[in-house]
Amino acid sequence: MTGPRGDYVEQIRRGGADLPPELAAAFAKVPREAFVPDGFQRRDGSWVRPADPEFLSTVYSDDVLVTKVDNKIPVSSSSQPSLMAIMIMALRVAPGQRILEIGAGTGYNAALLASLGATIISIDVQEDVAVRARAALARAGISHVRVEHGDGYAGHPGDRFDRVMATVGIGGVPPQWLEQLAPGGLVLAPVKHAGTHPVLVISGPPDGPVTATPVCPAGFMLAAGPLTADHPGAFPSPAGPMDELSQAVPARFDPALDEIAYRDLWYAAGAWNRRASHVAVPGREQGCLTLLDETRTGGAVILPDGSIHTTGSADFVGQAVRVLDRWTAAGRPSMQAWQVSFTLTGDPSAPIWAPDAWELS
Structure with a gap:
């Protein structure tokens, strides 16, 4: 590829995706700009239009493109390409497979799957999103994808799939998805854990036992309806950003944990403490691992250097030290x-x- 697309595949590789040749070819072939014809939102909240000079260079970067916002909250997007690649590789796509995709987004993910030889039914709960994804796939000349408007909780009744892939954050997996899997099939989904959405490979019969292995850290927009219904074991969500923090325990990691190791710590914290969550902290661009108190406005924040900061809850500081x-x-x-x-x-x-x-394996 040349021009704005020239470095695209290499950017995806640098993002952590060890692309096999067939997936690299799919990213090189499928025109991402066809799936964002109305532009997208920058991280600073401004909108990039197709006529803007930076449109193509941003489209062909390893970054998420937010395409729909509701009351300043992103509700639809084209995911970060390196994350898409990691998820597609974990799905183990083969020609001839039938895949159910929950969350159509722009249609770009389904286009990549189709380019690998799969046939896809994609379901989105937002009718306008489904309509735009359908139009984008036609504009890009992608076949073997059908986009439907509906609640993805029920899957696609009466049908059978080799894979089910969710591209929205969910609280858990409906028995219907497992029931609709062919023998040897699997579900790949970002499942809520400590305020984030690590991607899991999930398998098991609809009546259980159901088990999974984590693939990678991620953060996704939440699905609607019963896919994110509250339940007794759910992790708490913060009531807002955590202000007026003071250091309770000094740093223990020198150098500080890198992003991957911090996410590893974060996952372990969620496995060991059901108060673990994701909280915005003033002065820090990324959210931080936090053990929330019962008010969900305070608790203990664990930073990548291992220091612990608190709003004053000694009990939660002790819990953070134990983690x-x-x-x-x-x-x-x-x-x-x-x-x-x-x-x-x-x-x-x-x-x-x-x-x-x-359990640690």
């Missing part, structure tokens, strides 16, 4: 070292299999 001690004593395990077990929970009329127990 750090335990993770260090275990040899700083990666999130991929965990095995996850699920329990059937959520809305009794529309239950989900949600993560319930974690």
